[in-house]
Each structure stands twice: as C-alpha cells, then as structure tokens.
Amino acid sequence: xxxxxxxxxxxxxxxxxxxxxxxxxxxxxxxxxxxxxxxxxxxxxxxxxxxxxxxxxxxxxxxxxxxxxxxxxxxxxxxxxxxxxxxxxxxxxxxxxxxxxxxxxxxxxxxxxxxxxxxxxxxxxxxxxxxxxxxxxxxxxxxxxxxxxxxxxxxxxxxxxxxxxxxxxxxxxxxxxxxxxxxxxxxxxxxxxxxxxxxxxxxxxxxxxxxxxxxxxxxxxxxxxxxxxxxxxxxxxxxxxxxxxxxxxxxxxxxxxxxxxxxxxxxxxxxxxxxxxxxxxxxxxxxxxxxxxxxxxxxxxxxxxxxxxxxxxxxxxxxxxxxxxxxxxxxxxxxxxxxxxxxxxx
Amino acid sequence: xxxxxxxxxxxxxxxxxxxxxxxxxxxxxxxxxxxxxxxxxxxxxxxxxxxxxxxxxxxxxxxxxxxxxxxxxxxxxxxxxxxxxxxxxxxxxxxxxxxxxxxxxxxxxxxxxxxxxxxxxxxxxxxxxxxxxxxxxxxxxxxxxxxxxxxxxxxxxxxxxxxxxxxxxxxxxxxxxxxxxxxxxxxxxxxxxxxxxxxxxxxxxxxxxxxxxxxxxxxxxxxxxxxxxxxxxxxxxxxxxxxxxxxxxxxxxxxxxxxxxxxxxxxxxxxxxxxxxxxxxxxxxxxxxxxxxxxxxxxxxxxxxxxxxxxxxxxxxxxxxxxxxxxxxxx
Amino acid sequence: xxxxxxxxxxxxxxxxxxxxxxxxxxxxxxxxxxxxxxxxxxxxxxxxxxxxxxxxxxxxxxxxxxxxxxxxxxxxxxxxxxxxxxxxxxxxxxxxxxxxxxxxxxxxxxxxxxxxxxxxxxxxxxxxxxxxxxxxxxxxxxxxxxxxxxxxxxxxxxxxxxxxxxxxxxxxxxxxxxxxxxxxxxxxxxxxxxxxxxxxxxxxxxxxxxxxxxxxxxxxxxxxxxxxxxxxxxxxxxxxxxxxxxxxxxxxxxxxxxxxxxxxxxxxxxxxxxxxxxxxxxxxxxxxxxxxxxxxxxxxxxxxxxxxxxxxxxxx
Numbered sequence: 001x002x003x004x005x006x007x008x009x010x011x012x013x014x015x016x017x018x019x020x021x022x023x024x025x026x027x028x029x030x031x032x033x034x035x036x037x038x039x040x041x042x043x044x045x046x047x048x049x050x051x052x053x054x055x056x057x058x059x060x061x062x063x064x065x066x067x068x069x070x071x072x073x074x075x076x077x078x079x080x081x082x083x084x085x086x087x088x089x090x091x092x093x094x095x096x097x098x099x100x101x102x103x104x105x106x107x108x109x110x111x112x113x114x115x116x117x118x119x120x121x122x123x124x125x126x127x128x129x130x131x132x133x134x135x136x137x138x139x140x141x142x143x144x145x146x147x148x149x150x151x152x153x154x155x156x157x158x159x160x161x162x163x164x165x166x167x168x169x170x171x172x173x174x175x176x177x178x179x180x181x182x183x184x185x186x187x188x189x190x191x192x193x194x195x196x197x198x199x200x201x202x203x204x205x206x207x208x209x210x211x212x213x214x215x216x217x218x219x220x221x222x223x224x225x226x227x228x229x230x231x232x233x234x235x236x237x238x239x240x241x242x243x244x245x246x247x248x249x250x251x252x253x254x255x256x257x258x259x260x261x262x263x264x265x266x267x268x269x270x271x272x273x274x275x276x277x278x279x280x281x282x283x284x285x286x287x288x289x290x291x292x293x294x295x296x297x298x299x300x301x302x303x304x305x306x307x308x309x310x311x312x313x314x315x316x317x318x319x320x321x322x323x324x325x326x327x328x329x330x331x332x333x334x335x336x337x338x339x340x341x342x343x344x345x346x
Numbered sequence: 347x348x349x350x351x352x353x354x355x356x357x358x359x360x361x362x363x364x365x366x367x368x369x370x371x372x373x374x375x376x377x378x379x380x381x382x383x384x385x386x387x388x389x390x391x392x393x394x395x396x397x398x399x400x401x402x403x404x405x406x407x408x409x410x411x412x413x414x415x416x417x418x419x420x421x422x423x424x425x426x427x428x429x430x431x432x433x434x435x436x437x438x439x440x441x442x443x444x445x446x447x448x449x450x451x452x453x454x455x456x457x458x459x460x461x462x463x464x465x466x467x468x469x470x471x472x473x474x475x476x477x478x479x480x481x482x483x484x485x486x487x488x489x490x491x492x493x494x495x496x497x498x499x500x501x502x503x504x505x506x507x508x509x510x511x512x513x514x515x516x517x518x519x520x521x522x523x524x525x526x527x528x529x530x531x532x533x534x535x536x537x538x539x540x541x542x543x544x545x546x547x548x549x550x551x552x553x554x555x556x557x558x559x560x561x562x563x564x565x566x567x568x569x570x571x572x573x574x575x576x577x578x579x580x581x582x583x584x585x586x587x588x589x590x591x592x593x594x595x596x597x598x599x600x601x602x603x604x605x606x607x608x609x610x611x612x613x614x615x616x617x618x619x620x621x622x623x624x625x626x627x628x629x630x631x632x633x634x635x636x637x638x639x640x641x642x643x644x645x646x647x648x649x650x651x652x653x654x655x656x657x658x659x660x661x662x663x664x665x666x667x668x669x670x671x672x673x674x675x676x677x
Numbered sequence: 678x679x680x681x682x683x684x685x686x687x688x689x690x691x692x693x694x695x696x697x698x699x700x701x702x703x704x705x706x707x708x709x710x711x712x713x714x715x716x717x718x719x720x721x722x723x724x725x726x727x728x729x730x731x732x733x734x735x736x737x738x739x740x741x742x743x744x745x746x747x748x749x750x751x752x753x754x755x756x757x758x759x760x761x762x763x764x765x766x767x768x769x770x771x772x773x774x775x776x777x778x779x780x781x782x783x784x785x786x787x788x789x790x791x792x793x794x795x796x797x798x799x800x801x802x803x804x805x806x807x808x809x810x811x812x813x814x815x816x817x818x819x820x821x822x823x824x825x826x827x828x829x830x831x832x833x834x835x836x837x838x839x840x841x842x843x844x845x846x847x848x849x850x851x852x853x854x855x856x857x858x859x860x861x862x863x864x865x866x867x868x869x870x871x872x873x874x875x876x877x878x879x880x881x882x883x884x885x886x887x888x889x890x891x892x893x894x895x896x897x898x899x900x901x902x903x904x905x906x907x908x909x910x911x912x913x914x915x916x917x918x919x920x921x922x923x924x925x926x927x928x929x930x931x932x933x934x935x936x937x938x939x940x941x942x943x944x945x946x947x948x949x950x951x952x953x954x955x956x957x958x959x960x961x962x963x964x965x966x967x968x969x970x971x972x973x974x975x976x977x978x979x980x981x982x983x984x985x986x987x988x989x990x991x992x993x
Contacts, residue, residue, distance in 0.1 A: 022836070029833060033846060033863075135406075148978070149970070152921065152925070152977050153966075153973075154928055156929070156962075157948070157963075157970055160955060160962055164955070164959065242446055243443060244446060244450070247439075247514070247517075249401075251434045251438075251460065252434025252464045252468070253430075253434075254430060266449070276836065281838065283838045284838035284841060291932075317841075322837050325838065329836050340451060341503065342450060
C-alpha cells in the first residue's frame with residue numbers, strides 16, 4: 001500500500017508542476033502575441049487609454065504608470081504576478097479594477113458551463129455505449145447520424161432552434177435571460193445564482209434560474225456530445241475485445257455485471273481526459289449562447305468588450321478562461337490517475 | 347466412462363468484409379471426464395477458435411454450427427442466460443496472454459473473490475467475506491505463489507506474466523469447474539517458468555479430477571502433459587488418440603512430419619527436418635485434403651476430395667491412406 | 678507518393694485478397710459506392726464549384742471596376758440599396774429564402790458570400806498544415822528541448838477553447854478579413870504540429886531514413902520526401918474534416934461580428950442579424966445557419982468516409 005501511495009504523491013506533484021508550467025506558458029503566449037501586435041510602448045499605451053483622443057503627454061503618463069517601456073522580461077514577470085494575484089489592471093472603459101467586473105460574470109457562466117459539460121459527457125457516454133453494444137446495427141448508425149448533424153450545426157443554429165420550438169412555439173421554457181427579470185435576485189453570497197438562491201432559501205428564484213438554464217445548457221450539450229460519443233464507442237469496442245472481458249464472462253459473471261463492472265470502467269478511462277476538452281468546448285459555446293439567450297455571463301462580457309474595443313477586458317477574459325481550462329485539465333489528469341492505477345507509474 | 351464433453355461436427359465461420367471464412371470444419375471428438383487432452387496445432391490452425399467456440403465466447407463475427415454436448419446439453423443451441431451458468435463452474439478457460447487476462451483497474455484479490463462469490467451463489471451458499479478470503483489465500487498458496495496475502499492487494503500491472511498465469515489458474519480452481527481449457531498458457535512465459543506452470547497444472551488436474559484441454563503448438567509439452575493428443579491442421583482434426591500411440595506410431599503424414607522435426611539428439615543428425623511449404627491461409631484453402639500440398643504421400647484423390655474422419659485401431663485419422671471414407675457434408 | 682498510390686489502389690492484405698477476387702481496388706471506386714461519401718462529395722462539389730466560379734466573377738468585377746459582375750449569376754443583387762418595400766418578406770418563388778431587413782434577397786446573399794468561406798477554409802487549413810508540419814516534423818525528428826517546447830506550446834493551445842483566443846486575436850490585430858484568417862491560422866496549427874510530430878516519431882525508426890542517409894541524400898530531402906510525404910496520408914483524411922470545422926468556426930466568429938465588412942454579407946453575420954427579427958421573420962436567421970450546417974455536413978461526411986478508407990476501417 002505504501003508504495004502505491006507514494007507513487008500517487010509523486011504523480012500529483014508532477015502534475016501540479018506541469019499545470020503551472022502550462023499556465024505560465026499560456027500567459028507567455030498571450031503576452032508574446034500582444035507584443036507582436038503592439039510592438040511599441042506607445043501602441044500599448046494607446047490601447048490602455050482606450051479612447052480615440054489622446055495627447056502625447058497622456059501617452060507618456062500611461063507608459064510611465066504601467067511601466068510599458070521596461071524590459072520585456074520584467075514586464076512579463078509583473079504581468080504573471082498580477083494575473084496570479086487577480087490584478088488585471090483597470091478596465092479601459094469602466095475605469096474600475098478589472099477583477100471587479102470579472103467577479104460578477106465568472107460565476108454565472110461557470111455555473112451553467114459546468115452543468116453543460118456534465119450533460120455533454122453523460123449524453124456522449126450513453127450514446128457511445130449504446131452504439132458499441134449494438135455496433136453495426138440500426139441504433140449505431142442512427143446515433144452516428146444524430147451526432148454528426150449535431151456537431152456540424154453551428155451552436156447558434158441549435159440555440160435558435162431550441163428557442164423556437166420550446167420557447168416560442170410550445171411555450172414551455174423561457175427564451176431569454178438568467179432568470180425572471182421581475183424577481184429580485186437573492187443576496188450575492190457566492191455569486192453563483194443557484195447556490196445563492198438555495199442558501200437564501202429563495203426557491204422561486206432558484207426555480208426560475210433552473211428553468212432559464214435548460215435551453216442554453218442543452219444547446220451546448222447537443223452541439224458537443226458527439227466527441228464523447230465517438231470516443232466512448234471506439235473505447236468500448238476496444239475493451240470488449242480484450243481478454244479480460246472474456247475472462248469476466250468465463251468466470252460466469254452476468255452480462256450486466258460484465259458491462260458495468262468491467263467494460264464500462266475500463267472504457268470510460270479515456271473519457272475523463274475528454275471531459276476537460278468538452279469543458280473547453282462548452283466555454284467556447286458559452287460565448288455564442290450567452291448572446292442568443294441574453295444570458296449575462298462571461299461570454300456576454302467578452303462580446304461587449306469586443307464591440308466596445310475594451311482591450312483590457314478582452315485580454316483578462318482570455319486569460320481567465322485559459323486558467324479555468326488548465327484547471328479543468330489538471331482535475332481530469334488527477335481523476336484519471338485515481339481510476340487507472342497504471343498511470344501512477346509514469 | 348461417459349464423456350464429459352462431446353463435440354460433433356463443429357464448424358466455425360467468421361464474418362469478414364470479404365465474405366464468410368470457415369475456420370473450423372467438422373471437428374468431432376469426445377473428451378472423457380478426468381483426462382487431459384492436448385490440442386496441438388501451428389499458429390493459425392484454429393486452436394484458439396476451438397477454445398472460444400466451446401465456451402461460446404467468439405466475437406460477434408463468429409458463427410457456430412454443429413453441436414457441443416456438455417453434461418447432456420448442447421452448448422451451441424443454448425440461450426445466453428443458461429450459458430452463463432455453464433461458464434465458470436462448468437467450463438473455465440485460461441487464456442494465452444497473461445498481460446491482458448486480468449482487469450487492469452481492479453485489485454487481484456477482488457477479482458478472485460468475485461470468482462468465489464459466483465461459485466457460492468450458484469450453489470446457494472451464503473457469501474461470507476472472511477471464509478472466501480481464506481479460500482482465495484489457500485488457492486494462491488496451492489498455485490505456489492509466494493506471499494499470497496500481498497498478491498491479493500496488488501494490481502495486475504504489478505505482477506509478472508508467470509504470476510498472472512498462476513492467479514488465473516487459481517481463479518479456475520476457486521470456481522471448481524468440470525473442464526478447464528488452457529489456451530497456450532505457457533507460450534508467453536520463460537522456459538523455466540513454463541515447466542513450473544505445466545507441472546502445476548498436471549498436479550492440480552490429478553488432484554481434482556477435472557478434464558483438462560491443453561491447447562499448444564508444442565508437441566513436446568503435449569507429450570508431458572496429456573493422456574490424449576488431438577492434432578489440428580487448417581481447422582480440421584487430423585489425428586486424435588492416445589498420446590503414447592501417436593508419439594510412437596503416428597498415422598497421419600502431418601503428425602509424422604511434426605515428430606520428424608524434433609531434433610533426435612544424436613551426433614549423426616546433419617540437418618533438421620522441416621515440413622515443406624506453409625500452412626494455408628483460411629482465405630485460400632486447397633481443394634480436397636487441406637494437407638495435400640505438403641504431403642509426401644499425396645495421391646490423386648487427395649487433391650480432389652477431402653477425407654472424412656476414420657476410426658483406425660481406436661484412433662481417429664483424417665487421411666485416405668487408411669481407407670476410402672469420403673468426408674460427408676450436408677449440402 | 679503514398680496518397681497517389683492509395684488513390685489508385687494498393688493496401689496490402691485486404692487488397693491481396695480483393696485483387697484475387699477480381700474486385701476493383703481504387704479508393705475512389707470504394708468511396709463512390711458508399712452512400713455517405715457520395716452525399717458528402719456532392720455537397721462539397723457544389724460548394725467548391727460554385728465558390729470558384731463566383732469567386733472568379735467577383736475578382737473579375739474587382740479588376741474591371743465593375744462590381745455588378747459579382748452578381749451576374751445571382752437571382753438578385755445581394756448588396757442592393759435598402760428598400761422598405763421588399764423588407765423582411767417571407768420565402769416565396771421570387772425570393773426563395775425570403776428577404777432581410779434591408780430588402781435584399783437572402784438566397785443571393787448566401788451565394789455571394791460563399792467564396793469567402795471556401796477561401797477561408799483553404800487558406801487556414803493549408804497554412805496550418807504548412808506551419809504545423811514544419812514545426813512538428815522538426816520537433817519529432819530532432820527531439821530534445823525543441824520537442825519539449827513544442828509539446829508544451831501545443832498543450833497550452835489545445836486545451837484552450839480556440840474560439841475565445843481567435844476572438845481576442847482578431848480584435849487585437851484589427852478589423853477585417855485578413856485578421857480573422859491570421860487569428861484562425863494561429864490557433865489551428867498546433868493540432869497539425871501534434872499530428873506530424875506523432876507521425877514523425879513513428880516514421881523516424883522505419884529504416885528508410887538511415888538508408889537514405891547512407892546513400893548521401895541530404896537531410897532536408899529525407900525529411901521532405903520520406904517523412905513528410907508518408908506522414909501526409911493520415912493527415913489528409915483529417916484535413917478533409919477540418920475544412921468543415923474551419924467554416925464552422927469562421928461563421929461563428931462572423932456571427933459575433935468579427936471579421937465582417939459590411940455591406941459584404943457573411944453567413945454567420947446574417948444569422949446574427951436575423952436574430953433581432955426572430956421568431957417572426959424566422960427565415961432571416963435560419964437559412965444562413967442551415968447553409969452552414971449543410972456545407973459542414975458535406976465535409977464531415979466526406980472526411981469521415983475518407984478516414985475510413987485510408988485507415989482500412991472497411992467494415993466498421
């Protein structure tokens with residue numbers, strides 16, 4: 001037992017270091033790209049000022065203030081430090097600390113993106129498993145047709161379709177917004193609407209948020225589940241042919257036991273890594289979804305920033321999203337090691 | 347003695363994108379309770395297919411025809427649910443590649459306990475973790491694994507090939523089956539370990555009186571292990587009978603060729619004999635006797651018709667040299 | 678070389694038997710007989726042929742300073758001046774997909790915008806392959822710290838949702854079509870770098886590298902002829918699929934208003950504009966979205982079948 005535990009510890013440490021390096025690298029890439037596009041301190045300063053009118057004096061002031069003429073590596077280090085401590089500078093437009101704005105929007109998006117990711121994976125595992133069980137048969141290619149169409153459809157098409165059918169036509173679900181605008185939101189304790197509502201016991205609001213979340217979440221999930229279906233199917237088929245599955249049957253285990261205890265457990269292992277990728281996909285989808293459904297989260301914020309050319313906001317949002325995806329990958333890596341003991345050796 | 351396993355005209359096809367490929371044809375043999383039969387064949391002779399056909403674990407592309415009678419019931423026509431009851435406590439199979447035989451994500455001990463649980467359930471006994479663990483430990487000890495208690499806590503990837511094979515054998519013992527099929531259990535192991543595992547199997551078989559079907563490509567191993575030998579070539583039974591008889595006086599030209607290939611150990615031997623040619627691919631089998639293109643005694647009829655299985659002096663042989671029986675196929 | 682060989686036949690074991698059976702081995706034969714592939718090829722052909730023709734017309738119009746050449750082949754002028762009388766008309770014989778707010782025929786606008794998507798797809802994928810192959814092959818071949826760095830960079834890129842980075846980059850670089858293309862290429866190359874690196878690692882030890890070097894062939898030639906050409910095989914199948922994905926991403930960016938230049942129509946931005954009139958004038962957002970769906974499906978169907986053939990997954 002001890003040997004296994006220390007293996008795991010080393011693995012953990014290695015993964016943390018890895019994630020950290022990737023994080024720094026991500027910031028580096030963004031940093032490099034920024035400086036390629038805006039090579040001089042003056043260009044950068046113009047961006048910071050954000051308005052159309054500026055004087056040379058104002059430019060110089062900004063350069064001095066933000067240290068834009070310092071050597072690049074110094075700038076980079078301070079940028080990294082700032083990013084990690086949550087200091088993203090002042091927003092060019094609203095003149096408040098960027099973090100304040102981000103704090104408002106991040107939880108809203110995170111909430112439904114996480115749910116969307118779970119749903120995506122669930123749908124994918126279900127359909128992939130079914131397709132594998134009946135491979136070659138009708139369910140197999142029906143599922144394939146479904147997820148190909150779902151994958152090919154732009155997210156906004158799915159979103160508008162769902163809006164049309166469920167909100168405007170059948171009128172069973174609300175079309176827009178986070179929650180019913182006539183309801184007053186509960187006290188913002190965590191910033192996460194569902195959690196706050198639950199904590200405050202504000203069940204009508206909770207209910208409203210939930211209902212408003214259905215269409216956005218399903219739009220993203222349907223657009224993206226195909227990736228998991230594909231992987232699950234091929235993984236299941238591969239596992240099914242393995243000797244240890246035959247051995248399981250050979251022992252006399254029932255079909256159900258073999259499927260869930262052996263096949264599934266092994267087939268799902270690669271899905272764990274895929275979940276992190278699905279998370280990234282859901283985040284990307286969120287940008288579009290929030291536009292269609294007028295859901296005021298990070299995507300909406302990003303979109304506004306793009307329209308208003310709020311560069312500080314754009315960069316900060318990008319980095320935040322990058323961080324969240326790296327964290328998701330890290331969690332996936334850990335889970336993978338928990339589930340598959342062979343990995344701990346690496 | 348009543349046969350514990352009777353195979354009659356077993357034929358196995360695989361569905362491939364190029365059509366149906368016949369791999370086993372007209373296999374007919376009786377296996378008595380308590381005896382060890384070595385099924386000898388080269389790679390690609392269909393011997394693994396035979397093992398999987400008996401346990402009905404062929405991939406979905408496999409089609410089985412004929413009959414396999416086990417304890418009076420036909421396994422080929424049996425529905426999956428009943429088959430489940432046969433597997434494990436009726437028939438068990440040890441597979442060739444130890445490294446893919448065990449579930450990689452579960453501890454070895456757990457997998458063995460599962461086997462005990464299944465056996466107990468079938469016999470209507472109540473599963474007791476304590477006594478089951480004791481049994482597992484005892485069996486691990488029986489298969490000569492050092493430190494059984496520690497082995498139980500390990501994952502398959504932490505064990506060597508030889509250890510895994512023993513674990514699987516232990517699993518078989520825990521299930522107490524009537525028949526154990528061992529598919530080349532030693533091919534993936536070092537020679538020294540091979541000898542140990544073979545000796546172990548022999549010992550256990552004698553101790554518990556089960557029928558052992560030992561699949562191998564190595565006649566020498568077959569000689570050590572078995573009471574009877576079944577020679578398989580191109581998916582067909584070529585010779586089947588008492589081991590001593592076959593080794594001393596082989597009837598089928600293929601068997602003769604196999605035995606000739608063994609180094610005689612004498613100084614005067616200049617060249618090692620090897621059978622000319624190669625075994626055929628199942629996609630392009632020769633017409634007539636499948637061994638005809640390599641047989642030194644082949645004559646006219648051999649190339650046109652396929653011989654049926656003849657009973658000659660208590661041995662089953664598929665060769666026109668011993669008589670004119672034509673292979674009967676239901677058209 | 679191998680792609681050509683594959684296109685004309687030759688895939689060892691299965692082929693040996695098939696040729697023995699007298700069956701036609703050509704990849705194209707196989708593809709043309711698979712329903713899925715045929716549909717895909719049909720859609721792609723229509724899309725590409727039209728885009729090329731229309732694209733040429735538009736280019737000619739640009740040279741001749743006569744933009745009307747661009748809509749010579751179209752039922753209506755796609756960038757006609759706004760007109761109230763024809764605004765937001767539902768689909769009819771005259772306007773098969775209805776009209777938009779400015780009274781312009783949506784069908785004509787979709788046709789007019791097609792060449793841009795085709796162009797974007799080709800430029801981005803080919804650039805990504807060019808860049809990715811060089812970096813990937815060099816990293817895979819020489820290994821060492823170059824390889825490590827490449828792996829880390831691609832890791833960082835691959836985890837990141839490309840769309841978000843594309844948005845940020847496009848905005849930073851500036852408005853316009855070319856900035857979108859650059860942004861997309863930047864986020865697209867890591868996948869190909871990974872693919873080529875993986876292939877290089879496998880091919881590196883295949884022996885023909887050493888043999889060529891023994892014969893004194895220059896390193897660059899070795900890299901190109903042997904490694905690149907061989908690595909290309911599986912990558913080509915992926916590329917077929919990828920064209921569709923680029924179109925999807927490009928349209929989504931257009932939907933968010935990035936890279937568009939009014940009054941030139943874009944499928945994505947048309948869908949976005951149509952949203953304001955949804956659900957009453959539903960055709961305004963639906964038809965552009967459906968067009969995107971259709972074209973992308975075409976690439977997916979073809980790419981999927983192509984992948985099956987190349988990898989020999991003939992049964993499944």
